[in-house]
Amino acid sequence: MSKQSMPLTSGWTLHLAGGEAPEGLEGLRGGGVPARVPGCCHGDLLDAGVIEDPYVGRNELDVAWVGRADWRYDTVLPAGPAGFERTDLVFEGLDTVASVTLGGAVLGTTRNMHRAYRFDITGRAREGTPLSVRFTSAYTEAEGLRDTLGPRPNAYPEPFNFIRKMACAFGWDWGPTLVTAGMWRPVRLECWNTARLAQVRPLVTVTGGAGRVEAHLVLERTAAGEDRELRATVEVGGRTAAVTIPAGASTAVAALEVPDPELWWPRGYGDQPLHRCRVVLADPGTDAVLDEWERGIGFRTVELDQSKDGHGTAFTLVVNGTPVFARGVNWIPDDALPSRVTPARYRHRLTQAADAGVNLVRVWGGGVYEDRAFYETCDELGLLVWQDFLFACAAYPEEQPLRGEIEAEARENVVRLMPHPSLALWNGNNENLWGFKDWGWDEELAGDSWGEGYYLGLLPRVVAELDPTRPYSAGSPWSGSWRHHPNDPAHGPSHFWEAWNRRDHSDYLNDVPRFAAEFGWQAPPAYATLREALPGEELSPTSPGMLHHQKAEDGQGKLDRGLAHHFDAPATFDDWHYLTQLNQARAIATGVAHWRSHWPVCAGTVVWQLNDCWPVTSWAAVDGAGRRKPLYHELRRLYADRLLTLQTRDGAPALAVDNQSDERWEGRAHVRRMLADGTVLAEEHVPFAAAPRSVAVLPLRAEVAGITDRHKEFLVADAGDLRDVVLGCPDREFSYPAAELEVEVRPAPDGCAVAVTARSFVRDLLLQADRLDPAAEADQGRMTLLPGETRTITVRGADLTDLDETRVRAALFSVNGARP
Structure with missing residues (x-):
């Protein structure tokens, strides 16, 4: 092939190029330290032992100077291949304000983390030539532009809205302030002849059962290649189409049809067949292959139903003509130092999501457009991707130079991501339309630009031009127009934060939104994660390290007020830790089960959030060390195809039989009104039948549903291995018996099995496996046992050969005190 790439990953050093360094570190201006590429300055300084791990203790505060400094990366070019007309220096990602110098001459400057850069260095790519990339502090750029354009409202005190950089690098209510700099994506030399494929944009459609691929190509030519007639060939599913590109032309379109292709479906709706799409650029005069491009594509249609009806304005994703109930999670960058997120880590985290x-x-707008590996994994796992453009919680100026950067960024990333069948929706921003309406921005802005022109003008035009096969929504939340409040639950996607911030999770029951795109409840990470992040600290909810690893405004106060609605004040840190994690799981269960039961009026729930970027008390289901919190296991129950819950209709308890599978679900549910000692006061066997992708809500007999003594009675509904339990009052008012358990530990493949038998009513029993060993994981979350019932919990991931009953009991928790 007339193209060759050479990665530039070794031989780099990092130097302090400007700004102040702590005493004793001035030597960084000279000798520097070895550097990783891809990487960032924080990671390199950490590897060299210059700084302590910012994720441990309060070290984050001690490394704040790193983000205020300027940094320079130096290397020399290796010997490159000979015989090529053109040599390019390619940076897939520079974070963020950079000047690139080769042999002392400036090649160019950059100011956008979310773009790739290419410099022609033909004739200058000689072995041993010095190459330097100097990064100016993102603070310098952002604060300077803020001074020039004037301030804009912002949910946080940092100036992230004045620079095209990962916003959450400046800190968020779940993330540290680590303002990075560096080559965060790969760097390479690329040598080529005649022409290369500068852009490939495959429009994949399905009409009348036939698939069509329309490949829009953009070429770049060398001077010698300008007068060459070229040929481009597109291959998909055994079909081939070729197009001749006249001399001097830089664009072409090649189209082909694939009859009756297997369709790509979201997880739970069908399979995810991927078809290899290969584009080959060749010189017909010499038969030389000049360039190739290859991706896995999927044939499917995706639409956004926003029709008006008696409930308001719908917001339903429709794939291959089938309305989909979105069982979603919000995604943030999986590491505060994003260059550390590998393809294997993407696969592990997304597999955790799929398994739940x-x-x-939803790729949230304060992070990054993720790596190709993220989207390819979603393609394979059937995970629909809702992709935010990168705007979050602030007013963004529409003046230059930001406007030009934003258009270039949008165009590049739409083209980069649109081949992926998993990508289902482009979204203009996170909470900015809502912010303008409700957060006092209008008055503060006094007519200054704030981003509306991006969300309602520029971005929809870019999507319509480059990716017309997918829907675009202007924001989340957004009601579809200014005729309705931006966060009106009856119109479009809504965010629900009043419950967490000011009320109780029972507040979720007051609305039936068309689409719940954000809602969440905090909890601390796993106990082992806290011990690793806060070594030696005596843990308490208000210990220094715990407070530092809690970034939400009054976060610990909100946790405690949330507990107070349901529980007495915990006596110990261990009880507080268990109850806050339990309350998080219960809160999300309240919202998801209620909203799911109102399908198809409510067409989706997207929990805030799946993951964390460091060890922190947050809304995540998987903590910063990758450990699964009880919420994760609760999601696995709530997002299963079949869900059985006790709901309220017309003021009375009812049984919701929610069937999101493609098969009819029939059976009999056993519903009982009971006392905590196991006495059954009333019961009925309720026959049910739920069609595929439907919900059946069934009334209960009054004598079963009507709790008479709210402090002693509860309802339990069972169908197969599904169960829901509802008390007649808050836990703190319920007359719980003491929890009595029998525990048996026996070996199991790759771990052990813990059989727990209840001799009394045991509410929300939880085994915190990481207390047995930091590497241990339990296969189940919270469970409620009736007297005489036995459940077996399998624990894997660690050597547990010496595990005994005493150790297990110390890791068992329940509302009514299962521990000795």
């Missing part, structure tokens, strides 16, 4: 029943992942 998730079928949609």
